[in-house]
Amino acid sequence: MSVPSHDARRPAGDSRRPPLDDDELPEDDGDFLVRPYAVTRGRTEPRYQLEIEAMVVAAHYDARDLSLLSPECQAILQFCRDWQSVAEISAVLQMPLGVARILIADMTAEGLVRIHQLNHAQGGPDVELLERVLSGLRRL
């Protein structure tokens, strides 16, 4: 059983993006943005930080009346019958990464999906995991 990695969350204000110089600000026509975030009811920060590679799987799949869920959440549940990463959910279901993160965090809180991600407080995978990755690569 995986436990949702609540310990891996970061506070919403903990934005690790560095400030940008003005000349680096992307030009943008600014009107396509409204639609993606409409499905998150305007929120742009997830309840907790999901890594792009965090794994997601549907929980209690048959036990709920799914028709009440938004089409996006239904699609995520359908897609995550087996473990999928946040990146794959975003790519295959064609929703921006930020939107996928918010929806998945919400669905985790509601018990619709389970997530599994490493706690990176120590900075990257530990020695044991790296050794496992190495032996996996050597078998390829």
Add this chain to the structure above:
Amino acid sequence: MAADSAVTSVKVVVAGGFGVGKTTFVGSVSEITPLTTEAVMTPASDGLDDLSHTPDKTMTTVAMDFGRVTLDAGLILYLFGTPGQHRFWFMWDDLIHGAIGAVVLVDTRRLADSFPAVDFFESAGLPFIVAVNGFHGDFPHGIADAREALSVSPQVPVIQCDARQRSSTTYALTALVEHALAIKLRSRLTRIRQLSVRRQGSAAPGRSRGSGG
């Protein structure tokens, strides 16, 4: 993979200048056709804890290619190609968080394209290797030239690579993970030495600087 047992995922970042072969690298080892995820970015988001001052958000989208490699029944490696354009660098922090490390792909005819990536990973403290990508087995400049031009530290592995060959990209990934592992082990050793020095109250710690990878 059974949905009952948890699957662990790790990631590696593939960086380099535009057109250097990042997507080719990802595609040659990935078990899926590389996918593209689109991130809507908010570059104006604050770096402060004060949530009441959310600035007007200028947003843009950045496409990232990625692939996946199943390493064992419960372990998946994701490979993310960084968006090449400098203006999208703000999202690298998100991408490298928790990553094993990075492969900096280098085209020796355009070495300067790789400087920013090398600088970024050095300052971020992320383990990285330099992979000189030679198409058609052609390496106009040697490894030593590339190392000198990029002025990477002697510990950073610089290898040759053909991004189209699965065996070659697997070798590059192996070199990276070995390098990351060596760094972890060195820092663990340093901590143990510092502890023992503190206990003894004398004897300076010996140096242990092996070459990684």
